[in-house]
Amino acid sequence: MTDATGPIKAADGRPLKASLNRALRREKMRALMLIAPLLIFVLVTFIAPIGDMLFRSVQDDITSRTLPQTVVALDGWDYDSGSPPDEAVYEALYYDMFFAAEAKKHTALGSRLNYETTGISSLFRQTGRALDDMGEDVIEAMEDNVEALDDSAFWAALFLTEDPVDAGNANAALSWATSVADEPVRLPEGLQMSVAGATVFPKAAAQYVAFAAFTHTVDEDVPAEEDPWESVWIAMAQDTSDAGFADRLANYTGPGAAELAPLQEAVAAPLAELSFQAAFLDQDEDWADAEIWGTIQAFSSPYTAGYFLTAVDRELTPAGAQVVEDDVKIYLKLFWRTLWMSLAITFSCILLGYPVAWLMANLPDRSANLIMILVLLPFWTSLLVRTSAWKVLLQQQGVINDLLVWIGLVADDGRLALINNATGTVIAMTHILLPFMILPLYSVMKGIPPSYLRAAKSLGATNWTAFWRVYFPQSVPGIGAGSILVFILSIGYYITPEIVGGTKGVFISNRIAYHISSSLNWGLAAALGTILLVVVLALYWAYDRIVGIDNVKLGG
Amino acid sequence: MGLPPYATFGQRVWYYTFRVLVGIILFFLIAPIITIIPLSFNAQDFFTFTPEMLAFDPEGYSLKHYRAFFGDEGNPGTGLLIGLGIGVAVFAALFFMRGSKNVLPIIAGAVLGLIIGKMWGVEGTEWMTPLKNSLKIAPVATLISVSLGTLAAIGLSQSHVPFRRAIMAIMISPMIVPLIISAAGMYFFYSRIGLQGTYWGVVLSHAALGIPFVIITVTATLVGFDQSLTRAAANMGANPVRTFFKVQMPLILPGVISGGLFAFITSFDEVVVVLFVGSAGQQTLPWQMFTGLREQISPTILAAATVLISISVVLLVTLELLRRRSERLRGMSPG
Numbered sequence: 001m002t003d004a005t006g007p008i009k010a011a012d013g014r015p016l017k018a019s020l021n022r023a024l025r026r027e028k029m030r031a032l033m034l035i036a037p038l039l040i041f042v043l044v045t046f047i048a049p050i051g052d053m054l055f056r057s058v059q060d061d062i063t064s065r066t067l068p069q070t071v072v073a074l075d076g077w078d079y080d081s082g083s084p085p086d087e088a089v090y091e092a093l094y095y096d097m098f099f100a101a102e103a104k105k106h107t108a109l110g111s112r113l114n115y116e117t118t119g120i121s122s123l124f125r126q127t128g129r130a131l132d133d134m135g136e137d138v139i140e141a142m143e144d145n146v147e148a149l150d151d152s153a154f155w156a157a158l159f160l161t162e163d164p165v166d167a168g169n170a171n172a173a174l175s176w177a178t179s180v181a182d183e184p185v186r187l188p189e190g191l192q193m194s195v196a197g198a199t200v201f202p203k204a205a206a207q208y209v210a211f212a213a214f215t216h217t218v219d220e221d222v223p224a225e226e227d228p229w230e231s232v233w234i235a236m237a238q239d240t241s242d243a244g245f246a247d248r249l250a251n252y253t254g255p256g257a258a259e260l261a262p263l264q265e266a267v268a269a270p271l272a273e274l275s276f277q278a279a280f281l282d283q284d285e286d287w288a289d290a291e292i293w294g295t296i297q298a299f300s301s302p303y304t305a306g307y308f309l310t311a312v313d314r315e316l317t318p319a320g321a322q323v324v325e326d327d328v329k330i331y332l333k334l335f336w337r338t339l340w341m342s343l344a345i346t347f348s349c350i351l352l353g354y355p356v357a358w359l360m361a362n363l364p365d366r367s368a369n370l371i372m373i374l375v376l377l378p379f380w381t382s383l384l385v386r387t388s389a390w391k392v393l394l395q396q397q398g399v400i401n402d403l404l405v406w407i408g409l410v411a412d413d414g415r416l417a418l419i420n421n422a423t424g425t426v427i428a429m430t431h432i433l434l435p436f437m438i439l440p441l442y443s444v445m446k447g448i449p450p451s452y453l454r455a456a457k458s459l460g461a462t463n464w465t466a467f468w469r470v471y472f473p474q475s476v477p478g479i480g481a482g483s484i485l486v487f488i489l490s491i492g493y494y495i496t497p498e499i500v501g502g503t504k505g506v507f508i509s510n511r512i513a514y515h516i517s518s519s520l521n522w523g524l525a526a527a528l529g530t531i532l533l534v535v536v537l538a539l540y541w542a543y544d545r546i547v548g549i550d551n552v553k554l555g556g
Numbered sequence: 557m558g559l560p561p562y563a564t565f566g567q568r569v570w571y572y573t574f575r576v577l578v579g580i581i582l583f584f585l586i587a588p589i590i591t592i593i594p595l596s597f598n599a600q601d602f603f604t605f606t607p608e609m610l611a612f613d614p615e616g617y618s619l620k621h622y623r624a625f626f627g628d629e630g631n632p633g634t635g636l637l638i639g640l641g642i643g644v645a646v647f648a649a650l651f652f653m654r655g656s657k658n659v660l661p662i663i664a665g666a667v668l669g670l671i672i673g674k675m676w677g678v679e680g681t682e683w684m685t686p687l688k689n690s691l692k693i694a695p696v697a698t699l700i701s702v703s704l705g706t707l708a709a710i711g712l713s714q715s716h717v718p719f720r721r722a723i724m725a726i727m728i729s730p731m732i733v734p735l736i737i738s739a740a741g742m743y744f745f746y747s748r749i750g751l752q753g754t755y756w757g758v759v760l761s762h763a764a765l766g767i768p769f770v771i772i773t774v775t776a777t778l779v780g781f782d783q784s785l786t787r788a789a790a791n792m793g794a795n796p797v798r799t800f801f802k803v804q805m806p807l808i809l810p811g812v813i814s815g816g817l818f819a820f821i822t823s824f825d826e827v828v829v830v831l832f833v834g835s836a837g838q839q840t841l842p843w844q845m846f847t848g849l850r851e852q853i854s855p856t857i858l859a860a861a862t863v864l865i866s867i868s869v870v871l872l873v874t875l876e877l878l879r880r881r882s883e884r885l886r887g888m889s890p891g
Contacts, residue, residue, distance in 0.1 A: 027716055034711025035723060038704040038767065045764040046730050049741030056744055352581045359578045373872075374582050380868040381589055382825045384845040385861040389588040391849055392595065392603040392858065399591060399604050434585060463567075492734020494828050499849045509736035516740055516832065526744070529737045540732050 050533070057526035060304035063296060066109040067096040068179050071300040079294040079318040084287070090276035094134065096180060098231040099210060101128035103181040103218070115521060116306070116315065117295045123286050132230050134279040137270040138237045139230060145266035148259035155232070156224035157255040159197040159208040160187070166254075167192035170209045177210035185213040188223065196254040200245070204236035237271050240264040294318020307527035331511070331528070338507045341422060342490040346437075348430040349486045350479055353437035357478070360438075361445035372442075379435035387496050390428040394418040394500065420502025428500045433489055437482040444478025477546065484543040488536055508532055589865060596621055596858035603855065621859035625683045626674075635673010639665040683860060686844035693755070693830075693840060694823040697762035702816045704763075705770030710804070712771070713778040724771075731768035735828040738765070743832040753835035761833045762826055766819030773818060777811025777882065810882035814875050821871060 010019035064071050069092035077085040100106040110124030148154045161167060170193035177185045187193070187209065198205035211232055212223035219226075239245060240263055249260060280287040298318050299306060306316040313329045314321045323329075356375070360368045378386060393399045401415045410416060418424055448471065456466035494509040501510070508528060515525035559571050599618040600606050608616025643665020650656040675691060678684045708727065712720065730738060742761050743752060751757035781804070789799040805812075827842035834843070841860065848857045 024716060027714060028718060031711040031714040031717045034714075035708045035717070038708035038727065039723060041700075041704055042727055042730070042764060042767060045742075045760045046738065047726065049745035050729075050733065050737070051741075052745040052748065053737065053741035352584070355574065355578050356581050359575070371578075371582065374586055376872060377869070378585050378589055380821070380872045382842065382861070382864040382868065384825070384827060384842045384849070385592075385864050386588065388845060388849055388857050388861050389592045391853065392592060393588055395603060397602075397604060399595075402604050431584065431588060463570075488732070488734075492736055494734075494736045495846065499846070509734065512736050512740060513831075516743060522744065525740055529740045532734060533737050536732065536734055536737075 053526045053529055054533075055526075056523055057307050057530045058303050058305070060112075060299060060306060060523060061302035062109050062112050063299045064302050065179050065182060066100050066105050067093065067296070067300075068176055070096045070296070074293065074297050074300065077293065077297065079290060079297060082290050084277070084290065085293055087275065087277050089293075090280055090287075093280070094131070094276045095207065095231055095235070097124075097127065098131050098229060099177065099180045099214070101131055102229060103214065105180060105182055113295055113299065115310070115524070116299065116317075117291060119286065120292060120295065123284055123292070127280065127283050127287070130283045134276070135230070135234045135237075135270075135274050138267055138274055139233045141266050141270045142233055142237060142263065145262045146259055148256055149233070152227050153224045154256055154259075155208060155228050156212070159194055159201075159205050160191045160212060160223070161194035161196075162190055162192075164192070166194050166196055168195035168198050168205075169193070170206075173206035173209040174213055176206070177213050181214055181218060183218070185210075185217040187213050188216045194254065196252060200248045200252045200260075201236050201239040203239050204232055207232040207235040234274075236263075237267040237274075240267055241271055291318065304523075307523040308531075310524055311527040311531055331508075334506075334508050334511055335531070337422075338491050338509075341426060341505070341507070342487050344426050345429045345433060345490045346483050346486045348426065349434050349437035350483060352430065353434055353441055353482065354475075354479070357438050357441035357445050358475075360442050361448070362450065375435050375438050378431070379439075383432065383495060386432050387428060387499050390424070390431065390496075390500055391419065394424055394427065419500050420505070422501070422505040424500040424502070425497050425505035425507075428496050429490055429493060432496060433486045436485050436489060440481040440485065441475065441478040444481070445475055448474045480546050481543070484539055484546065488539050488543070492532060492536060592858050593862050593865065596855070596862045598855060598858075601855050603853075603858075621856050624854075624856045625859040625863065627678075627681050627684050629678045629681055629684060630674040630676055632670055632674040635669040635671070635676065636666060637669070638673070639667070639669015641665075642669070683841075683844060683856065686839050686841045689838055690824055690840040690842070693758055693762060693838065694820050697759045697766060697823040698816050698820040700759070700763035701766035701770050701819045702812060705767050705815065705819075706774050706808075706812050709771050709774035709778060710800075713775060713781070727771050728768045730765050735765075735826075739829045739832040742829060746833055752833060753838075755838055758830055758834045758838045761829050762823035763819075765826060765829065766822045769818035769822060770812075770815035773815035774808060774811045777808045781807060807885060810878040810885070814878050817871055817875055821868070824867075 008016040010016045012019070014022075070089060073089045073092040074085060077089060097106055100109065106124050106128045107121070110121040113124075114121035142149055170187065173193070174186065191212075193205060193209050208228060211229050215221050215223045215226050245264060249257070249264070252260075277287075286292055295318060298316050304316065305321075309316050309321050311331050313324050313332045315324050356371065360371050360375075363371070395401070396415045396417070396419075398418075400418065401410070404410045405412050405415065418427070452470050452474070453466050456470040457463070461469065491507070492509055493507060494513060497505055497507045498510050498513070501507070509532070512525045512528050512532070515521045515528070559568065563571070594609070595603065595605070597617045597619065598606065598609065599616050599620065606616050610616075640662065643662035646661040646665065647659065650658070650661065671691065675684070675688045678688055711717065712724065717723070738761075742757075746752040746757045746761070751760065785803050785807075786799050789803045790796070794802065824840075825842055827840070827846050830838060830840050830843055831846070834840070841864075845857055845860055848854060
């Protein structure tokens with residue numbers, strides 16, 4: 001690049017190499033600028049949704065979200081011991097459940113866990129209704145001896161403050177409440193948790209803050225005008241049993257110090273009898289069942305393999321992944337059916353498409369174009385139209401059965417069941433996907449010189465040998481391309497199987513749609529979709545290897 | 557591939573058998589579509605040919621399913637007159653200014669006027685409201701995918717594009733991923749961001765589905781585009797925008813239009829995604845047909861199908877004409 005005068009310069013005096021590099025960079029930038037809007041559009045409207053689906057297939061935070069304290073308390077419990085967890089777990093469950101029931105979130109959790117262990121849904125629903133009555137002896141004792149507690153404003157004065165000096169950090173209580181309520185809750189503007197109140201009644205203060213924040217944010221009421229939930233009362237009673245409570249109360253100078261003096265003595269007796277475990281078991285004996293607790297524990301992590309296990313007919317039990325019973329095994333069977341029916345469709349497409357493509361490739365252009373139009377017309381016709389056509393034609397009283405009866409092939413009372421089964425799906429989908437086989441086959445066959453066949457024949461090959469040994473091997477890339485295309489399209493089909501497939505001819509896609517819109521098990525739908533997506537992408541990769549995505553042609 | 561005069565008897569038999577075989581396959585392809593056209597004129601509410609129809613008795617045929625499909629709402633006549641008027645005015649203006657004898661404005665004006673007039677003020681009817689929704693969604697989705705897609709295809713066809721394969725793969729992906737998976741993902745994600753059940757949610761999802769078709773057709777047209785033409789234009793002092801509209805665009809227009817037609821038909825024919833992303837307010841024609849087929853199938857669906865078949869025939873012919881024009885422009889013989 002150099003000679004006596006130094007590096008070659010461009011017209012503006014820069015070194016030529018740098019100048020060229022700059023031009024190249026600018027060209028790259030310009031190309032990227034043109035591509036960027038669409039790339040961002042596709043990323044947001046399409047790739048992000050796919051990512052969301054992949055995420056949902058493993059995300060399962062409803063248990064840890066709705067029962068945060070229970071999940072933590074349950075951590076030390078061992079399912080294999082077979083015994084119910086200890087009192088601390090039931091206590092955590094009481095507070096979690098109480099709040100969840102107020103926020104009406106416990107039924108959603110119940111339905112979610114019911115997918116795994118039947119009966120949990122009704123257990124949660126019934127228990128949710130009975131929570132108010134738990135520990136009513138304690139609450140009665142409090143009402144009888146500390147009359148100030150009947151006043152909603154008294155509670156607010158005790159635990160909330162406008163004084164910045166007294167303001168305490170309520171983040172733990174608020175994040176717990178946010179988690180259970182599944183929406184951000186906060187205290188009314190200007191109000192804070194009172195440090196003085198929280199020092200004397202740590203548990204009750206946390207419960208009250210959660211109650212107040214929920215009342216303010218979700219119910220949109222003023223906390224000081226609403227009676228606190230029973231759980232707050234119970235928490236206050238529990239606080240009195242702490243060692244050192246008497247001293248803390250003695251040091252307390254805030255509002256209500258005098259009124260609260262008789263509290264400890266009054267609740268001591270009923271509190272000693274209060275057992276959360278007993279209360280839950282009293283409600284429903286299933287709460288002693290290790291299976292229930294095992295299920296809660298197994299699904300307590302925010303991420304789960306459970307949906308994928310369900311998608312392959314396994315289940316995540318407390319004792320680990322296990323194969324489900326035979327009568328509820330459906331998914332592997334469905335995947336298997338999707339695969340073999342797609343193969344059957346692909347095979348019929350090859351069988352029907354090959355002769356047509358061959359004739360098209362070997363006819364003069366004018367006649368070939370005519371056939372091409374006959375192939376393209378169905379290709380261009382609305383999918384719904386073709387599906388409705390088959391639905392109409394294949395009916396028991398439809399044209400095809402009428403024709404068969406008229407010819408005499410079948411008796412009038414023995415009309416064939418061509419619809420709402422696998423036959424219907426295969427016939428209709430072969431018709432719908434046939435153009436996708438013919439078009440790539442045609443473009444490959446068009447490139448095979450006819451002289452090869454003539455050469456083979458002049459060398460003494462029979463027609464069959466010439467075709468099988470010379471022509472057919474050269475057309476295999478076309479068969480491969482068409483087959484992968486048809487196969488990819490058919491394993492993801494939804495509309496046609498849904499309409500002509502009945503129950504015996506549906507695909508995995510129909511199950512996905514069912515879980516999204518009817519059973520509302522979105523996680524399972526996402527897991528099934530993810531498996532299907534992986535299969536399709538693998539096939540697509542193979543297609544790209546064999547044909548190259550740039551060679552995809554539309555309409556010949 | 558004629559039959560040589562020296563062909564043996566066996567060869568003759570095979571020759572004709574093979575053609576009959578291909579004929580039967582082609583019959584299998586076409587017959588279902590053709591059959592429902594006469595069935596849509598059935599005077600009865602049956603899905604098969606009645607004896608009257610087979611006897612070509614005029615009594616056996618009627619337009620009642622079409623009347624049920626189109627209803628009598630809207631003002632097609634007024635719309636047609638107004639559209640025709642505007643079309644004639646545009647034609648006259650072009651004729652006097654440039655001497656153009658192109659009658660396209662008149663045809664386009666009449667057709668658009670008829671459609672808009674028919675759709676005007678239609679609310680809550682069984683078939684026309686879904687058709688109206690389809691016509692409100694598909695053109696906007698097509699516009700988005702064509703404008704973004706054409707720009708990106710031009711960018712992709714430049715010689716030095718980093719990550720070309722990866723970008724191409726991302727843009728083609730809506731065509732590869734099974735619709736049910738796209739629909740599921742969009743349903744989940746659009747619910748999160750508040751687009752689920754809205755008009756724009758459906759439009760954006762349909763635009764995403766149409767993009768691969770635009771990219772593929774426009775890229776294919778650009779392969780035959782002579783880049784030295786843009787350099788020549790720049791050499792003569794045109795800026796990139798002017799070069800684009802005056803030189804590049806007219807030459808790739810056939811590809812852009814056929815890509816647009818593909819995108820339009822994708823949206824117009826799409827049912828899986830709209831089932832999940834849309835709500836009752838965005839019920840499209842395919843959705844209505846799908847509901848009809850799944851629940852209470854009524855013969856009106858055959859009239860709807862026949863109308864859609866006519867639309868696809870028109871689109872197919874348009875595409876074929878565009879393809880021939882494109883090849884003529886590039887100096888290839890049509891064929």
